[in-house]
Amino acid sequence: MGHLEEDLISKRELLDATGISYGQLYRWKRKNLIPEDWFIRKSTFTGQETFFPRALILERIGKIKGMKDERSLDELAGVFSPVPADLTLGVDEFAGRNIVTEMALDAALEVLAPSGRLSFTQMLWIFILDRALRSGEIGLEEGRGLLRFLSGSEEAASGRPSEVLCARKLGVAIWLLAMPPGAALLEDGAKICVRESVHECIEALKLVLVGGGVTDGR
Numbered sequence: 001m002g003h004l005e006e007d008l009i010s011k012r013e014l015l016d017a018t019g020i021s022y023g024q025l026y027r028w029k030r031k032n033l034i035p036e037d038w039f040i041r042k043s044t045f046t047g048q049e050t051f052f053p054r055a056l057i058l059e060r061i062g063k064i065k066g067m068k069d070e071r072s073l074d075e076l077a078g079v080f081s082p083v084p085a086d087l088t089l090g091v092d093e094f095a096g097r098n099i100v101t102e103m104a105l106d107a108a109l110e111v112l113a114p115s116g117r118l119s120f121t122q123m124l125w126i127f128i129l130d131r132a133l134r135s136g137e138i139g140l141e142e143g144r145g146l147l148r149f150l151s152g153s154e155e156a157a158s159g160r161p162s163e164v165l166c167a168r169k170l171g172v173a174i175w176l177l178a179m180p181p182g183a184a185l186l187e188d189g190a191k192i193c194v195r196e197s198v199h200e201c202i203e204a205l206k207l208v209l210v211g212g213g214v215t216d217g218r
Helices: 011-018 021-030 054-067 073-080 091-096 102-112 121-134 141-149 198-211
Strands: 008-010 040-045 047-053 088-090 117-119 163-169 172-178 191-197
Touching: 008 011, 008 021, 008 054, 011 021, 011 047, 011 172, 011 198, 040 117, 047 054, 054 073, 073 198, 088 091, 091 102, 091 117, 102 121, 117 121, 121 141, 121 163, 121 198, 141 163, 141 172
Parallel strands: none
Antiparallel strands: 008 047, 040 047, 088 117, 163 172, 163 191
16 A cells, blocks of 8 residues: 655745746635645755645645636635534435435435434535445445444544545455555555545535535524
């Protein structure tokens, strides 16, 4: 399995690679499209320089450039912001959106037992479950195990960059949550069969919900 150590890109390299200006970069920072903690100050032989997590910043700028002509910067800020704690949706309305399969939703309702409305975090867990089931790599009971794992993890609900992983050995699956920087090493005979970026799923789900005009349920 690949390592999750942080690979950095300098500000100069970033501007050259993406074709954006210094002004755009900091305007997007002010609009909260790029998190403050992605701006990493480090000492170099030329003095203090700013670096960024390479994979995260390149992916984020690619998404901003791809969507900024269709959405305002304020709308994009809503998509890229942390998990919205007050965003809820009725179970029937969520089902009617056809965001996930009926199988995933039914399994989720059994495990999560929501009281009429789903929180954004619960919708996210169902969204991740649906993607894992669609991969064909896990069965329904393993999917229920995923929901139990996610719903019992405070770290998984934090919105921090992380990956949900399913490792399998001799037919037995276990779920893991990996957070950079760090590395996961599997024992011989085990393999990763599901790998989902929590951050990517958050953004994808927000795009669906924002596009559908979801209310905050307050």
